[in-house]
Amino acid sequence: MSKGLPKRSEDYSLWYNELVKRADLAENSAVRGCMVIKPYGFAIWEKMQAVLDKMFKDTGHSNAYFPLLIPKSYLSKEADHVEGFAKECAVVTHYRLKNNDAGDGVVVDPAAKLEEELIIRPTSETVIWSTYKNWIQSYRDLPVLVNQWANVMRWEMRTRLFLRTAEFLWQEGHTAHATKMEAIEEAEQMHEVYARFAEDFMAMPVVKGTKSESERFAGALETYTIEALMQDGKALQAGTSHFLGQNFAKAFDVKFQSKEGKLEHVWGTSWGVSTRLMGALIMAHSDDEGLVLPPKLAPIQVVIVPIYRKEEELEAISDKVKEIKAALLKRGISVKFDNRDTFKPGFKFAEWELKGVPVRLAMGPRDLANGTVEVARRDTKEKNTYALEGIDATVEQLLEEIQNNIFTKALTYRDEHITEVSSYEEFKKVLEDKGGFVAAYFDGTKATEDKIQDETKASTRCFPVDWKDSEEGPCMITGKPGKKYLFAKAY
Amino acid sequence: MSKGLPKRSEDYSLWYNELVKRADLAENSAVRGCMVIKPYGFAIWEKMQAVLDKMFKDTGHSNAYFPLLIPKSYLSKEADHVEGFAKECAVVTHYRLKNNDAGDGVVVDPAAKLEEELIIRPTSETVIWSTYKNWIQSYRDLPVLVNQWANVMRWEMRTRLFLRTAEFLWQEGHTAHATKMEAIEEAEQMHEVYARFAEDFMAMPVVKGTKSESERFAGALETYTIEALMQDGKALQAGTSHFLGQNFAKAFDVKFQSKEGKLEHVWGTSWGVSTRLMGALIMAHSDDEGLVLPPKLAPIQVVIVPIYRKEEELEAISDKVKEIKAALLKRGISVKFDNRDTFKPGFKFAEWELKGVPVRLAMGPRDLANGTVEVARRDTKEKNTYALEGIDATVEQLLEEIQNNIFTKALTYRDEHITEVSSYEEFKKVLEDKGGFVAAYFDGTKATEDKIQDETKASTRCFPVDWKDSEEGPCMITGKPGKKYLFAKAY
Numbered sequence A, B: 001m002s003k004g005l006p007k008r009s010e011d012y013s014l015w016y017n018e019l020v021k022r023a024d025l026a027e028n029s030a031v032r033g034c035m036v037i038k039p040y041g042f043a044i045w046e047k048m049q050a051v052l053d054k055m056f057k058d059t060g061h062s063n064a065y066f067p068l069l070i071p072k073s074y075l076s077k078e079a080d081h082v083e084g085f086a087k088e089c090a091v092v093t094h095y096r097l098k099n100n101d102a103g104d105g106v107v108v109d110p111a112a113k114l115e116e117e118l119i120i121r122p123t124s125e126t127v128i129w130s131t132y133k134n135w136i137q138s139y140r141d142l143p144v145l146v147n148q149w150a151n152v153m154r155w156e157m158r159t160r161l162f163l164r165t166a167e168f169l170w171q172e173g174h175t176a177h178a179t180k181m182e183a184i185e186e187a188e189q190m191h192e193v194y195a196r197f198a199e200d201f202m203a204m205p206v207v208k209g210t211k212s213e214s215e216r217f218a219g220a221l222e223t224y225t226i227e228a229l230m231q232d233g234k235a236l237q238a239g240t241s242h243f244l245g246q247n248f249a250k251a252f253d254v255k256f257q258s259k260e261g262k263l264e265h266v267w268g269t270s271w272g273v274s275t276r277l278m279g280a281l282i283m284a285h286s287d288d289e290g291l292v293l294p295p296k297l298a299p300i301q302v303v304i305v306p307i308y309r310k311e312e313e314l315e316a317i318s319d320k321v322k323e324i325k326a327a328l329l330k331r332g333i334s335v336k337f338d339n340r341d342t343f344k345p346g347f348k349f350a351e352w353e354l355k356g357v358p359v360r361l362a363m364g365p366r367d368l369a370n371g372t373v374e375v376a377r378r379d380t381k382e383k384n385t386y387a388l389e390g391i392d393a394t395v396e397q398l399l400e401e402i403q404n405n406i407f408t409k410a411l412t413y414r415d416e417h418i419t420e421v422s423s424y425e426e427f428k429k430v431l432e433d434k435g436g437f438v439a440a441y442f443d444g445t446k447a448t449e450d451k452i453q454d455e456t457k458a459s460t461r462c463f464p465v466d467w468k469d470s471e472e473g474p475c476m477i478t479g480k481p482g483k484k485y486l487f488a489k490a491y
């Protein structure tokens, strides 16, 4: 709190890192790439979890739990999957330590070497499909609609809090179906669930689309993605849903007897979002004073700060605050009364701004006398004086307004930053000068994609689903028939 | 479902294993000692989590998340702790795989060896106290009241689903305080929270007590435990809360400036319950027909089975069921209408009995005509016909009755199985003939405890807190001054 945050315009990356730390969201741990999610940050994640979990259950899914460790051999059962995942991961080779000879520490016991090494799950398709083999015999056992909330690990070399960490928290849905059509519908349904969550709760507009062949999940036939735009003009992949075809069913030999008595391989999907969403949430809305949180995900929606000199003034204010608090709680609004006597109001204002509390009430003796209260909104920093009478309804309406305003602001920015180009020259210029999403025809090949990425650092983000049937034209690089993709530099 | 469960009286252990599998609670995975928690089992665990999480928050705690992996050197920082925990654990030594020479699988890349090995957390005191060092400087930063829901791993050689698994799910609270008294109060408060949860929600009576010195948590000055009794007369430690003194603060050098300006070490507690509670819940109440679940933790509280021959009958029943369901849901009661046409009512009855659904409604055309419904309760297997009018209130009351009855039954059994003895001969005889808890004077030494355990397989369960000041007498083994402990064979 001693000095302000770095400015976004000067060093966006430093601004982000400092904000995450100073707002008490997360910090690095002693283990490289593994983060500690602090209570305030975790409270936001819990809010996200609660909403998503309800959305999953409302669409018929149940939670379950599968093992953290995966036999090494499982990873190579699905050929594409091992290429995409097996390489950078934590490997368990031993199961015991022993005292060292000096007696002042522990060493790995060489006698306790595992016959087959185990991998900390980077994702759980393999262990889950090996389990589904026992669960599924008949069409009566289908569909299997399961989700798990879990930690996973990918040994990343360059890590950033929330955005890219070796260990992260996520949910992974894994479903099994009797028909191709049903599996595709499931993957599309979850794609839609993620988009709704991003827009209606995170107040973060997203483009829904499908990934190019080379950007697909390892083992999937189609990857659906939601792509958001951050304030620095870089894109962020916020959630993906995969149609797996019969790939994992074939790799793990999962077959079912159909109604007609035929033995067929099962069709699958998987879909996930992670603590990466925390990074997206932070970057989508926050400003140089700190976090800006959408009210629907803010752990504290309203903070009340008393302004007083004498103890009697505080007492009178506290009595009134008790009433206001009760009225707000009754409307399901979370409130904190910051009556710490160790800090001055100005300090408290700055702290709650830093932490992104959407609405702040400040109340002094004069307000009390006038039956008013000063209300500040975090998003626009507007301050207004309102009557105490009916303040709970006023605040409730304001929270809705803030939720909408944050979304609209992000949407406007996003829409202003989708630029259609007709040549590679223009493509490069827009990327350089303006950033954001760039829409261009592209032939869909890995060679072209690699060339673009090497030369511009931009990658294909998606082929937007809304454009599906119409947008075809010659690739800006090769001139071959292409489709109009969105490109961007991305997190 | 093809044949009945083994009988408890014939093979309690087999009965348990089969029940866990057939009721779809959990199963073993391909990784030795690691279980898959199936959706129905996980739904019970989620109910437990929700209740406990609320109890933790109501007592002022917040959730956070700390890394899965712990540097090997951390484990040896607290001397007792390493003795208790460091030995049997999963060790990560490498961070990369590569394709094998044949190109048909993956091998560990020897070039990707970690400088310092990492341990999958068996418990998180070390990594959390190394973090608290950065969080705590002044008395203003205290108390720190944090909990985490996480997976942990202890390399067990003999595992049993829920009761003892290599990987398990749990919550671990870790708190830091300015004074010894406050830390002790915290440890005792959480002890009480666990006891309330066990009795009021799991319907499982527990003895609250403190552990003998040698049974204490590695690194604790006092371990508070809740001990439950299973139907085979064996005890089960269901939750522990530890007063850590300044041990971890000293090991990780966590100091704070007191109000008086002095630099002091912080006082700590930790406390946890795990998926082991699932095993306790199953064994405490279930019978030879399957699970008996306390209504407060049952994922499905009421199942409705239609009895019909013709399609029109099912339709008429379904219309009525829709009303009943709505009325029950309004009272917060979860209901499943089992209208599968692939199974007969008798099969469904057996299945929901196996799964422990507390109340079953069966409704046929005659019921519909009479305005009645057949209500069966799972705990006593009584069946009664009730008026449909007001059935929601009837069921609500019945659920309460079942919750109470299950508790009372377990309490009666438990109280009948606490036997006071005055000699070691008697002690051995009671253990052999009757089982349950045996109360005896014991001198508190490890030597005596080891002798008793070697000779009888019984261990000290606890020194009950209710007896604290009064019960002193000569040890049944050594004749030295002792206190009256509870002993039992235990899970």
Ligand SMILES: [Zn+2]
Pocket (backbone or CB within 6 Å): A249, A250, A251, A252, A253, A254, A255, A265
């Ligand atoms: Zn096959």
Ligand SMILES: [Zn+2]
Pocket (backbone or CB within 6 Å): B249, B250, B251, B252, B253, B254, B255, B265
């Ligand atoms: Zn120290």
